[in-house]
Amino acid sequence: MIDYTAFLASLADGPLTKWRHPISEGLQQRFDSLQHGDLERWQASLNKLPSLDEVEADLVNGVTLRSRHPLDAKAQTTLEEGLRGLHPWRKGPFDLFGIHIDTEWHSDWKWQRVAPHIDLRGRRVLDIGCGNGYYMWRMWQAGASMVIGVDPNLLFLNQFEAVKRYLPNAPVWQLPFTLEALPEPSNAFDTVFSMGVLYHRRAPIDHLLQLKACLRPGGELVLETLVIEGDEQQCLLPEDRYAQMRNVWFLPSVAMLERFLARAGFNDIRCVDLNRTSVEEQRSTDWMRFQSLPDFLQPGDASKTIEGHPAPLRATLVALKPGG
Template sequence: MIDYSPLFNTLSTTCLANWLDDLPAALEQRLQEARRHGDLPRWQSALAQLPDVQPSVSSLEDGVHIGAAADLSERQQSLLLEGLQGLHPWRKGPFELFGVHIDTEWRSDWKWDRVNPHLDLRGKRVLDVGCGNGYHMWRMWQAGAALVVGVDPNLLFLTQFQAIRRYLPDAPVWQLPFTLEELPEPSGGFDTVFSMGVLYHRRSPLDHLLQLKACLRPGGELVLETLVIEGDEHQCLMPEDRYAQMRNVWFLPSVALLERFLRRSGYVDVRCVDLNRTSVQEQRSTEWMRFQSLPDFLDPTNPDLTCEGYPAPLRATLVATRP
């Protein structure tokens, strides 16, 4: 598993040093519990297949591109492909490792291209809540972040993150297998906090916004991306059961109501920087994610509706400041 000692050393010199009172023991316990997960041995076996090789080149400028095909022998290429495919499904990306293109379910690079122009991460400590397999964390680091910490309890996502970090071992980019609520007291230790694709899974969206604010230093910035609906400040959709086949979707507010949520939670300088209708080109099944995806979740006779009859996915990104 990941050696977190460099992270602990970094935290010891910051206002997050109090995390060291609880985090090492909590990590050890979580990783012990992880060993009982039925799929973990298979994922770890796939991870162990990845060739031990130093990439000749890496670029995170316009994606996550690590190594060149010429860095590997034919045998190593075969092991790499088999190991990476053993970590199916790959949902966030894409990634390119030594010439192998991991065509993930989501074109997360498109989302990043929409959000990045509104950010300044240079020298920042960044927290990514619900980070998935860490795709956006690598882009945050490339954008100048001094430290990126992601939290996501999904062990497959953690293993996929390990696969990428294997070839960028010195990067100040870390993934913790926790939920936000399981983290130690954040003490306002982050300059920027991301919550992308999380809010609509929370039964209490205002509590989530307050928890995110507690992670920010005064003057720190929240980047919030979530599903929304069209309408004024009084409009909010609460699905009867599933939304686009997802069970755990609770609240889809209008942008105006979401802005009010943020102001009532104590944020200032609240602004919507992007509004985008998710297309079937941005989220779809691929060789690397062979289950159903967005085209299967829309009304086949009217793509403006989900299969349940709700408005099709519309996503907004808002930026707000902790005063």
């Protein structure tokens, strides 16, 4: 379905050499076993995207692609039809050859809050739960030498490929795996991101230990997750749903989250951002036409979810693996 030849070749040397064979086998097994009712439609949409030469990328303020040769009306229409066939678009926005994809999330706002606190120059980066790859393009622009993202969602993979096909030589790759399905990482990564994942984990400490195992000694974790206000004893465990999400488990206070990280063996732990998610940052759009945050808050009281929990508050913490 997707050609990973160049990616596998990039693993020939360096700390990820041991990944080459198991990743190749894992991809073969993953694609051989694919069963998804929408996959054929997504692939048809991806294949509809026009071939373009002399593509220029502007990734400084977002993810913008341009062609030195303006698209004619037919190509523009075909491009938009192909991109709309990959609905819903959740992370972004993207500007692709004159078409603005107004995604559910203003992910550019989150990146603006995170980017000042990290240095990715020359670093090998792993992005866990990477979605459609929006942040990976920003990571590469920030100087990362290689960015690998993992996410089992096949729609997100096809959305990533919609951009990757126009930047085929970029050292940015997305694998349709979970973190648990990856081979032993051999302490290979300089920076590991886990953004919007921890609260979906039934065993948050285990997740942090898995992330630490991916880092080289002295490597950096960037962790973003839902939290609540309170001291180091405070944690919310929803009885059922949180903001209409079923698979939300632990929402700790920042102080408790810092303790989680310390117990997992991280040091130099610091909270670099605390932000209440607004209905301007997450909302329904023409490119994501399902319900979104405004529908998940109590009418007349945006401080609470529809279930009565505190409204989404997100913290970003940075921590180091000892050593190095």
